[in-house]
Amino acid sequence: STTLATLLKKLDSSLNILMVERLDQVAAESTDGWNNAGTGHAGYCELNYTPQGADGNVAIERALTINANYEISQQLWSSLVESGDLPSPDQFINSTPHISFVWGKENVEFLRKRYEKLKDHHLFADIEYSEDTQTLTEWMPLVMGERADGEPVAATRVAYGADVDFGSLTRNMVASLEKQNDFDLRLGHEVTALKKNGGNNWHVTIKNRSTGKKEAITAGFVFLGAG
Template sequence: MSTIKADVLLVGGGVMSATLGTLLSKLDPSKRLVMVERLDHVAHESTDGWNNAGTGHAGYCELNYTPQNAAGEVEINRALAINANFEISLQLWSSLINTGELPAPSQFINTTPHISFVWGEENVAFLRQRYEKLSAHHLFKDMEYSEDHEVLRQWMPLVMEGRGDDEKVAGTRVPYGTDVDFGSLTRNLVSSLEKHDQFELKLSHEVLDIEPARETGWKVTLKNRETGKKLVVIAGVVFLGAGGGALPLLQKSGIPESKGYGGFPVSGQWLVCQDDEIVKRHFAKVYGKAAIGAPPMSVPHLDTRIINGKPALLFGPYAGFTTKFLKAGSKMDLIKSVRPNNLMQMMDVGVNNMDLTKYLIGEVMQSHEDRVTSLRDYFPGAEAGKWTLAQAGQRVQIIKKDGKGRGKLEFGTELVSSKDGSMAALLGASPGASVAAQAMIEVIERCFAERLPEGWQDRLKALVPSYGESLVEDAALLERIRPQVLDTLNLAKS
């Protein structure tokens, strides 16, 4: 069994590991980076274009990011934070285009207006209040609002087709919303990394074991899934960016910070239309309100997508229940993740979320016509024969302790790291890939804190001009940076 050494081991060949590897290679080109991926090519699980919404999540259209409190008031803080974090991703991608490490932006990101659409008096009142609060903030100042049927027909003709003029509807729009092919983005990032002598990619390798090394860092045992040969990597820092597979790997490490975490797997499906005549009539991501009891990842949306360079129209996702943690995983993943330290939390979530479980099972049992009926809320003229069902990606929502020591289910992302900074893992789902840059900067701040004063802060500032400052609080900073970034990424042109 051979052994290699690495300064940093990146587990998972998705957008998170690719982003962290890119940042580290820019901050210190001498660092030895090894990326390991269990499949035979990168960006084929959660990061693949067909496995995620492809929405550049910025809070423009996603209504679940602006919940109503008990008093009925719309809360916008989460939308502000997500928007600011997505701006950081845009800044990084813009910098990498300028240095030639990413190709023309159209190969991975395209302007696609972000629209929220609702119907009914109560929902219209909600959307109006949401617009008033968000548009008053500089991050959302370009948001438009309308209840005018003619305006809405211009924004989204398929959605408004066949609706009566007396139907109470409303929509908001941000014209420079984005569709992102995270699979293409990741493949390009990894391709650039492979040009560096200090980077090595190990495909078709899965992690068998993670244990402390005799010196410092970690001893990680890998297995080549094609040959069966084992390989040991001695790494100073290990990052687990393996999507739904990150939780079991974190548990293997045994770090105290991993105790109490569990996972709730949720699958998804899309209805897909690739009829050119229909696809070319819709140019937007139109998000609505989730059904009662639905998880946030099931917020319905009718989306213009560009995947591997080909346009398509997707509706969904339709959630489902599975015990797999990865699309290419095992049905035993959920059972194997149960530990004495998380059993109580997982039981609490199971008991307290029976309605969610029933909802997910109900989604799985739907017929094609049932799914098309849901689609017709957003495209009244949809013909069942022009839509096919496709399997989306797998997500594992976080189960953790609440303030009372009981289990709670969370639908965001969370970074878990060891006290000494030698191990970090990203758990959870939405907003996921969209905020990869900010999430990986947080990994650097936790795992390489001592390097920040040694020039790393300045290098981060060069890559992400807003680094160390607040886009939420500083309108002048946003006004200085956003136009340049939109121009570089060709997002100012609708």
Template sequence: MQTPPDRDVRLLEAPDIVLVGSGIMSATLGVMLKRLDPRLRIQVVEATKDLASEASDGWNNAGTGHAGLCEMSYTPSRDPDGRVPIGRALRIFEQFEQSKQFWGSVSVDGMVGAPSDFIHVVPHVCFVKGSENVDFLRARHAAMAQHHFFGGMTFTTDSSTIHQRAPLVMEGRGPGPVAATTGDGTEVDYGLLARRLCGWLADQEQCDVAAGWKVTQL
């Protein structure tokens, strides 16, 4: 590693875990490991001077909680009988729910502050145009609405209703078949959450979070 200029800071000697980067993935994994085994010596190293200031930061990350509600790429095709397989969307929804449960648990334990600081309910909308795409979205909704994960999702082909939900999408749009689904999704300020997780980790024994260190060799 390169030592930052004008600094005489020692990293942990012989850590059990080294996490490169202080974004949401490193921060979540580090806290999870420390809670599972408090004896672990964990070192986080971040190249920039500020923690979670790159891909996880709110200015650089849309914050979308990917749960299959609006990501049609998770259900890209139809079976020969016309049905839309939703297995991948279910798996991704479940994985994100597990992430939310973990973040919720550390919030309950007073480690990251109030959940309302970094997690919010936001409508997730799918929009399509053209008869073929409308038929696909209808079939997608029919398949997903049967599972309790997506039971609250709504489907409409009414232009005025879609305009209320997504006015900029509909503004100036000419006539033609359109459709949309809407479900309550989750948006997360991953940067804020990562910094708070790193803050907790830095306060633990045998743990250190160091900014301004660049990993040059493994």
């Protein structure tokens, strides 16, 4: 919701935007840093983005698309830092390696196939792969300290991955939006009714969770940002 509002305001600063949040603060649920993996969903380490079919083939198309989109997100954040809409990057994004670790013969074979396909694409050209226990111990000593001797293990690593605090990122974007004209944030409110009239407008009913007071709003466009 916050990213969309930010983009819309950049495209047309005259837009009148109302953001409704049922909690008493923004980004307190799945977006919050304590509740989010923070990988930026770059596709470097998320194995579910590269499923293996019944024929043994590993599909990488989804990982490529997600990684390319993540690069666009980073470009957006950079531009917002330059324009003063976001603070110093170290307040919401920091460098950290992205590692995928597997154990067991079948999983090791899967990871090897995944690596072989990804490394040939320019977006993943710097991905590393190893089955060497000494190398893996250097990459992740705490994890390797618990492994059984002789158990097949493997890992891939992208050294320049990032950890994103999406909670901080979102709260800073909202703070910037609140400084602009025609932007209103209603905390502690929830949507109780949503109905489109005969024209192109929506009738939205919101309720103050503290007082129980309801308010009717007419909107030309409604975006549901509840992930």
